[in-house]
Amino acid sequence: MMERFTAVIFVFLASCICRTLGQTCEGSCGGKLDSCSCHSTCTSLKNCCTDYKEYCVEVFPYSGSILGGTDFIVLEANFNKSSKIVCRFNNNTNTVGYVDENSRGHCISPLLYETGWVPLHVSSDNGTTFSRVGTWFSVHTGKLDSKFKATMVNSTKWQYYGTPNVGGTLEMTWNTTLVRAERVNIELWGYRETGEVYTENWHGEWKYLYSLATDQPNSGSFSFLPKPAENGFSSWELGSVRVSPSTYPDGMWNVQAAWTEDHALAWHLAETFRQNSTAWALEKCLAWDQLENQLPNFLSEIIDCPCTLAQARADTGRFHTDYGCDIEKGSVCTYHPGCVHCVRAIQASPKYAAGQQCCYDSTGAQVLTADSIGGSTPDRAHDWGSPPFRKPPRIPGQSHWVYDVLSFYYCCLWSDNCHYYFKHRPSSDCRSYLSPSSAVVFGDPHFITFDGVSYSFNGKGEYTLVTSEKKKLTIQGRTEPVNGTMIKATKLSAVAMKEESSDVIEVRLVIGHNSLEVLQNQKILSFTEQSWMDLHGVFVFAPTSTNVTVMFPTGAGVEVRLREGTMTSTVLLPEEFRDSTLGLLGNMNGDAKDDLVLSNGQIVLNHSNPEELFSFGASWAVKNNSALFTYDSEYLLDTYYYGTRHDFSFLPVFSVPESPDDPLANQASEICSGEGSQFCRYDILVGRSPKMGNATRLSFQSHISLVQDLKPVVSCGWLSPPNNGKKEGTTYLQGAKVLFSCDEGYTLKGSAERVCQQNGQWSGEDTNCVVPNNLAGIVAGSVIGAVALIVIITTIVLHSRKQKRKAAQPDGVVTIETF
Numbered sequence: 010m011m012e013r014f015t016a017v018i019f020v021f022l023a024s025c026i027c028r029t030l031g032q033t034c035e036g037s038c039g040g041k042l043d044s045c046s047c048h049s050t051c052t053s054l055k056n057c058c059t060d061y062k063e064y065c066v067e068v069f070p071y072s073g074s075i076l077g078g079t080d081f082i083v084l085e086a087n088f089n090k091s092s093k094i095v096c097r098f099n100n101n102t103n104t105v106g107y108v109d110e111n112s113r114g115h116c117i118s119p120l121l122y123e124t125g126w127v128p129l130h131v132s133s134d135n136g137t138t139f140s141r142v143g144t145w146f147s148v149h150t151g152k153l154d155s156k157f158k159a160t161m162v163n164s165t166k167w168q169y170y171g172t173p174n175v176g177g178t179l180e181m182t183w184n185t186t187l188v189r190a191e192r193v194n195i196e197l198w199g200y201r202e203t204g205e206v207y208t209e210n211w212h213g214e215w216k217y218l219y220s221l222a223t224d225q226p227n228s229g230s231f232s233f234l235p236k237p238a239e240n241g242f243s244s245w246e247l248g249s250v251r252v253s254p255s256t257y258p259d260g261m262w263n264v265q266a267a268w269t270e271d272h273a274l275a276w277h278l279a280e281t282f283r284q285n286s287t288a289w290a291l292e293k294c295l296a297w298d299q300l301e302n303q304l305p306n307f308l309s310e311i312i313d314c315p316c317t318l319a320q321a322r323a324d325t326g327r328f329h330t331d332y333g334c335d336i337e338k339g340s341v342c343t344y345h346p347g348c349v350h351c352v353r354a355i356q357a358s359p360k361y362a363a364g365q366q367c368c369y370d371s372t373g374a375q376v377l378t379a380d381s382i383g384g385s386t387p388d389r390a391h392d393w394g395s396p397p398f399r400k401p402p403r404i405p406g407q408s409h410w411v412y413d414v415l416s417f418y419y420c421c422l423w424s425d426n427c428h429y430y431f432k433h434r435p436s437s438d439c440r441s442y443l444s445p446s447s448a449v450v451f452g453d454p455h456f457i458t459f460d461g462v463s464y465s466f467n468g469k470g471e472y473t474l475v476t477s478e479k480k481k482l483t484i485q486g487r488t489e490p491v492n493g494t495m496i497k498a499t500k501l502s503a504v505a506m507k508e509e510s511s512d513v514i515e516v517r518l519v520i521g522h523n524s525l526e527v528l529q530n531q532k533i534l535s536f537t538e539q540s541w542m543d544l545h546g547v548f549v550f551a552p553t554s555t556n557v558t559v560m561f562p563t564g565a566g567v568e569v570r571l572r573e574g575t576m577t578s579t580v581l582l583p584e585e586f587r588d589s590t591l592g593l594l595g596n597m598n599g600d601a602k603d604d605l606v607l608s609n610g611q612i613v614l615n616h617s618n619p620e621e622l623f624s625f626g627a628s629w630a631v632k633n634n635s636a637l638f639t640y641d642s643e644y645l646l647d648t649y650y651y652g653t654r655h656d657f658s659f660l661p662v663f664s665v666p667e668s669p670d671d672p673l674a675n676q677a678s679e680i681c682s683g684e685g686s687q688f689c690r691y692d693i694l695v696g697r698s699p700k701m702g703n704a705t706r707l708s709f710q711s712h713i714s715l716v717q718d719l720k721p722v723v724s725c726g727w728l729s730p731p732n733n734g735k736k737e738g739t740t741y742l743q744g745a746k747v748l749f750s751c752d753e754g755y756t757l758k759g760s761a762e763r764v765c766q767q768n769g770q771w772s773g774e775d776t777n778c779v780v781p782n783n784l785a786g787i788v789a790g791s792v793i794g795a796v797a798l799i800v801i802i803t804t805i806v807l808h809s810r811k812q813k814r815k816a817a818q819p820d821g822v823v824t825i826e827t828f
Contacts, residue, residue: 016588034058038065038142049532050641063087064141066131068456072146072538073118074153075405076215076249077104078266080189083114083131086141087548097423098128098145103136104263119263120215121147122540123398124405125543127637149393149405150249150270151332152541152639159183159252159267166767170235170276171283172423179276180232181437183252187267188227189736190254191524195221195231199245200271202401202411204303207361213404218242219258224255235276247271247410271410290423297416301433304389307363308437311387312354314367314375316439319718321367325558326566326581328352329550331366331392342368344417345383348376348618355548355560357395362403364391365437372740379727382427382741385436388413393543422808440726440769443584444719445564448594450474451577452705453498453696454488455688457712458595459582460605464616465691467499467661471636471654472593473608473629474504475580480563481509484580485637486593487517487649491696492658497662498696501576503636504569508561511546513637516557516567524554531639570711572704579712593629605663619663630655662695673699685709725765731757734778743767751778 034047034057041048042058047065051057055200062085066673073079088094094106096116106116116131126145130139150158161167162180169175182661187809197218204210219242231252275282277561315321321328334342334351342348345368354365368376368385378384389412394405402408413434420430446459457463468488475484487503490496503517515528529544536542536551548560555571564583569576582590582597590597595604605613607628615621631637631654640650665687668674676699681689688709693702723743730736733755738747745765751757760773 026261032058034064035140036064050639053641054643060083062089063289066129066141066143068116068129068143068145070538071144071535072148074150074268075121075124075147076150076251076266076268076271077120077263078187078251078253078268079118079157080265081116081118081145082557083116083141086114086131088112088114088133092133092204095132095136095139097130097132097136097139099123100130102263106131113491116145117263117265118145118147122213122400122404124149124394124741125145125545126397126469132711146539146542148539150268151392151406152539154538156184157187157267159187159250161250161269161272164270164272168273168275168418168523170421171278172286174605175246178232178234180230181250181269182230183267185227185229185260188265189225190265192255193227193252194223194253194255194257195225195233196253196259197221197242197248197274197277198251199242199248199274200407200410201245201247201406202404205400211401213401213407216245218245218248220259221250223259226385227252236487237280237283238277241807243277243282246274246278246415247407248274252368254452271406273410273415275418275423287424290419291426292425294416294420294426297419298429298433305361305555306748307358307361307389308435310358310360311363311365311437312356312358313437313442314365314385314439315352315442315444315725316375316722317718318350318369318373318375320442320444320722321369322350323715323718324566324581325568326445327355327561327564327583328367329355329560331368334368342383345376347381347383355391356562356564357391357393357403360392361389362395362408364388364393364409367437374742375436375439377438377727377739378427378431379436379729380422384431386413386417386431386434387437388434393752409659438724438726439722440724442724444721445566445580445581445583446581447584447712447715447719448475448597449577449579449708450594451708451712452500452575452688454486454490454501454703455594455691455705455709458601458604459580459597459680460595460599460601460604462595462601464605464618464622465619465688466593466622467497468623468626468630469499469656471631471638471649472626473591473631475582475590475592477586477589480565480586482561482563482586483507483635483637484567484592485631486511486578487638489648491701492698496695496697498659498691499659499661499694500701501578503638504567504576504578505639506559506561506567507637508546508563508565511561512544514544514547514549514559515637515639516559516569516576516578517639518571518574518576522571525551525557525576527551527557528639531641570708572707573700575701575704575708577704577708577711579715579819585761593626596819597745623661623663627655627657665691665694667694673697677702679708723765723767723769725769725771728763728771731759731776731778731797734776741765747771749776754781755779756781765822772799 025137027389032042032044037047045058046056047058066086067084068081070081088108092108094114096104096106098119102119104117104119126144129143129145130140132139160182199218200215202213206210208442249271250269251266257264331351331353334345336350340349348368349371351368365387366385370376376384390402390408392409395403421427448459449457455465471487474486484506486501488499489502491498491500505515507513512529517526519526540552542549550558557569559567566581568579586597588598603612605625613625640646673693677690677693680703689702689706692705693699725741728747734751736747736749743765747763749761755778758779759776764772766772776823
């Protein structure tokens with residue numbers, strides 16, 4: 010206790026001294042003062058003000074559910090038992106914190122209507138002043154690790170409860186450490202959106218509805234037999250169950266809690282649902298159909314789906330795995346039967362914040378809703394939300410549930426009326442999809458441009474890889490010597506990038522070169538809790554310490570991979586970047602001849618001249634005032650910040666030395682073969698590293714595979730089955746065949762087989778099934794009958810005349826008549 014008291018006194022005195030000198034971090038976090046720093050780089054540069062950690066705070070854990078209720082610690086700040094902690098999130102939402110038995114300050118995260126980093130301010134004087142500054146990361150419920158959520162055991166049963174043959178008790182479980190209490194309440198909260206859609210009066214609302222149980226032991230599990238909700242609460246069809254300490258009143262906001270995922274509240278709907286769930290759901294489906302007829306059409310502004318699964322997984326700048334249908338996790342595709350993998354468009358559409366989802370079967374073909382209930386579906390509200398969040402339809406998760414998921418339950422899952430749903434959510438085929446172009450930097454470093462020009466540039470410094478004035482995109486690369494100064498070759502050690510006013514993202518090698526480090530605006534990011542981060546104007550995905558993907562609103566994507574201590578950086582740019590890029594990765598226009606352009610506009614004519622290529626690379630050295638990198642060590646400051654951005658004193662080896670006496674010659678021959686072997690051999694024989702050479706070979710092969718996966722394909726578009734007939738075949742790419750047949754009693758008119766041709770048109774003619782046509786027989790029969798009738802009548806008339814003449818002649822006179 011005495012030691013703690015002494016520490017508090019020390020910090021207090023240090024703070025007083027700093028204040029006296031005018032060098033305190035209170036109110037200055039992120040800045041650099043005259044004699045010390047409150048910037049995030051001060052820790053590694055060892056020039057922090059003495060009260061830096063007291064006022065510029067870190068928290069643990071740093072992330073939690075968007076629904077709130079996470080208890081987190083304010084690290085290294087000093088509090089006393091009498092401190093009255095209030096935590097303010099996003100400058101407008103306060104929660105009450107507390108001081109624990111170890112004098113550590115705690116905050117409780119609130120219910121938020123946005124994801125990503127939000128500002129955090131902490132007060133220890135009951136909200137009078139908020140002197141401590143930090144950040145909190147709000148996470149979409151679907152992206153939150155299950156260990157931080159209450160789990161609905163057999164969630165399908167929860168959401169089908171009351172439909173035929175689904176009933177009984179429901180069970181939920183949770184980690185008891187998520188709620189620091191001996192006894193808990195189990196509460197139902199509902200979500201809805203009200204007001205006029207697409208106006209300022211459109212709002213989302215979470216509301217406490219009622220308690221399922223109170224003052225229950227915090228045992229980590231709860232079971233109950235659901236009953237239809239009373240007092241009109243059954244009108245709430247979307248919600249979540251919350252477990253919170255029973256010491257708080259029912260429905261109290263922003264207390265420590267564990268939440269289930271938001272879900273369809275089938276289990277509490279009115280008795281009429283249980284009596285006839287199909288009729289109840291159809292009525293809801295029809296009402297939704299009428300609502301959709303009145304809402305704006307968002308389909309024209311969403312991106313088209315990639316044609317193949319390979320394209321969808323390769324186009325990482327614009328599409329990302331849908332966590333509800335992931336081939337890497339066993340293809341559990343509840344809402345998309347028959348599919349093995351789905352992706353979502355990363356960016357919401359500009360005006361309506363709509364989303365796109367694309368699903369694929371085991372053959373890699375896109376599945377369309379016109380052929381299958383499991384097909385790809387667009388979304389009126391993007392599942393992941395979109396900036397500035399907070400209001401429909403941009404609220405992460407919940408807006409998507411209200412406008413896209415509940416309606417799927419009404420029309421498809423609780424009743425068999427999917428045609429209403431797919432009328433408004435038809436699959437987008439891929440006829441307008443254009444693959445991105447890709448370029449790569451790898452090895453010591455070698456380059457393959459967007460238009461396929463390959464070369465090596467072993468300059469030492471910081472260089473512009475890509476710049477696009479049109480799209481305001483800048484990507485820079487830093488190189489450093491391979492294994493010290495004896496080897497005259499370099500390798501990529503960091504990549505920094507930004508687009509328009511986005512955060513600056515830097516991905517770099519850590520010391521030891523065994524993992525990658527990501528920085529946001531010069532601050533190191535931790536991915537120990539979350540692999541996906543919504544940042545300002547950019548998304549970052551880092552599933553492992555050797556794999557980082559950065560995604561910008563224009564659809565530009567940057568993949569950084571670490572192999573054997575070397576970075577490989579791949580840049581993917583959509584077609585909109587055509588004719589607008591410059592830098593070491595070339596002019597993206599499909600013409601290799603003008604790919605390498607010096608910063609002064611001069612074109613490199615001889616791509617095989619290493620000296621000319623070296624001059625080209627050096628011309629793209631970053632200017633001092635435009636560098637995006639972080640300089641948080643003496644080495645980086647001395648080598649790059651204070652020095653020239655291109656080290657003219659560093660002259661690399663331009664060509665591979667070929668000597669049969671080289672001890673690495675045999676390994677180079679064994680490892681390096683086929684296309685791209687020159688890069689592999691350089692890295693072994695010049696870089697003196699067989700491991701690096703092998704990594705270079707793998708990176709080259711990976712890029713070739715990527716180019717192949719992104720290769721444009723021809724789609725002829727969906728073909729409908731004929732009325733009163735059927736079709737065989739649901740693939741619509743070049744070379745695909747679709748067969749048609751008719752039901753019994755109908756005849757096929759048109760083509761029985763159609764093939765998708767190279768020009769994007771189907772062969773043959775439109776196919777129809779018609780009733781057999783007997784008109785010719787009828788006409789022929791009618792003609793024959795008419796002729797026969799005429800003959801008969803003529804015969805009768807002639808015969809009658811003959812009889813009359815015979816009767817009129819005298820006896821004995823004979824008349825000869827020709828008939």
